Amino acid sequence: MAVRRPQEKIAAEMVAVGYVPDRDLSTALWLMESLSRPLLLEGEAGVGKTEVARALALAQDARLIRLQCYEGLDQNSALYEWNYQRQLLAIKAREGLDADAVEEAIFSEKYLLERPLLAAIRQAKPPVLLIDEVDRADEEFEAFLLELLSDFQVSIPELGTVTATAIPRVILTSNGTRELSDALRRRCLYHYVDFPDVDREARIILSRLPGVDTALALQIAAMVGLIRKEELRKTPGVAETLDWAATLAGLDIRHLQDEPEAVYETLMCLIKTAEDKARMSREVTERLLGKVA
Numbered sequence: 001m002a003v004r005r006p007q008e009k010i011a012a013e014m015v016a017v018g019y020v021p022d023r024d025l026s027t028a029l030w031l032m033e034s035l036s037r038p039l040l041l042e043g044e045a046g047v048g049k050t051e052v053a054r055a056l057a058l059a060q061d062a063r064l065i066r067l068q069c070y071e072g073l074d075q076n077s078a079l080y081e082w083n084y085q086r087q088l089l090a091i092k093a094r095e096g097l098d099a100d101a102v103e104e105a106i107f108s109e110k111y112l113l114e115r116p117l118l119a120a121i122r123q124a125k126p127p128v129l130l131i132d133e134v135d136r137a138d139e140e141f142e143a144f145l146l147e148l149l150s151d152f153q154v155s156i157p158e159l160g161t162v163t164a165t166a167i168p169r170v171i172l173t174s175n176g177t178r179e180l181s182d183a184l185r186r187r188c189l190y191h192y193v194d195f196p197d198v199d200r201e202a203r204i205i206l207s208r209l210p211g212v213d214t215a216l217a218l219q220i221a222a223m224v225g226l227i228r229k230e231e232l233r234k235t236p237g238v239a240e241t242l243d244w245a246a247t248l249a250g251l252d253i254r255h256l257q258d259e260p261e262a263v264y265e266t267l268m269c270l271i272k273t274a275e276d277k278a279r280m281s282r283e284v285t286e287r288l289l290g291k292v293a
């Protein structure tokens with residue numbers, strides 16, 4: 001009996017929760033686990049980078065903690081804040097008491113607001129920490145993040161040092177809007193997530209929409225693959241493919257070439273800008289349909 005390799009086991013677990021990884025991604029997830037290293041996923045918007053973290057959390061029955069990065073994100077918003085309104089009320093209620101006692105009372109766990117990074121290192125069971133679109137954050141925040149990911153501990157002046165109870169599985173995603181530092185890249189394992197090929201995208205459709213016919217799933221995946229090769233402003237992602245597949249299945253379409261008008265009219269599931277809508281004319285749609293087996 002053939003021995004299942006660790007990456008094959010991870011792949012099977014991911015498939016069971018509706019995500020179909022390729023072999024390279026399965027290997028990257030296995031290395032992330034075995035080496036306790038963060039995993040940086042880079043690729044275009046819509047290829048399913050964020051979904052990797054969601055599926056991994058489901059597959060391992062772990063809590064998913066997400067930090068959505070944006071320009072101007074600071075440490076307080078990502079790490080912790082104090083509930084100032086409740087602190088002010090507490091101070092008001094303790095008027096006339098010893099100042100040190102009041103300070104000790106208001107700077108306690110009761111008034112601490114956990115943000116994603118602090119929450120991730122205080123879990124009893126290792127969570128999946130998703131640091132989404134890290135390239136949108138400033139370089140200063142990236143430097144802070146690098147330090148946190150190295151030690152998995154943080155100092156809260158009023159409470160002391162908080163060290164990770166369990167090391168989280170960390171997935172960072174980037175759409176490539178800004179070049180990330182060499183220091184961050186060295187700290188992480190790396191995998192480039194590309195759009196799936198026809199066979200894998202058909203498997204994704206069948207995994208998420210089991211009522212769809214296998215032949216139709218292959219046709220849809222082939223058509224979307226051809227559309228992605230057109231010069232579009234926004235390339236349709238996997239989520240758009242699933243929307244389109246669900247729509248076509250709902251219309252009881254068996255073969256795309258038999259229903260060219262329905263195919264064209266439902267392209268709004270894939271096309272998201274006026275410019276791309278103009279490019280995907282009926283003539284272009286029919287030309288691409290002619291290439292679908």
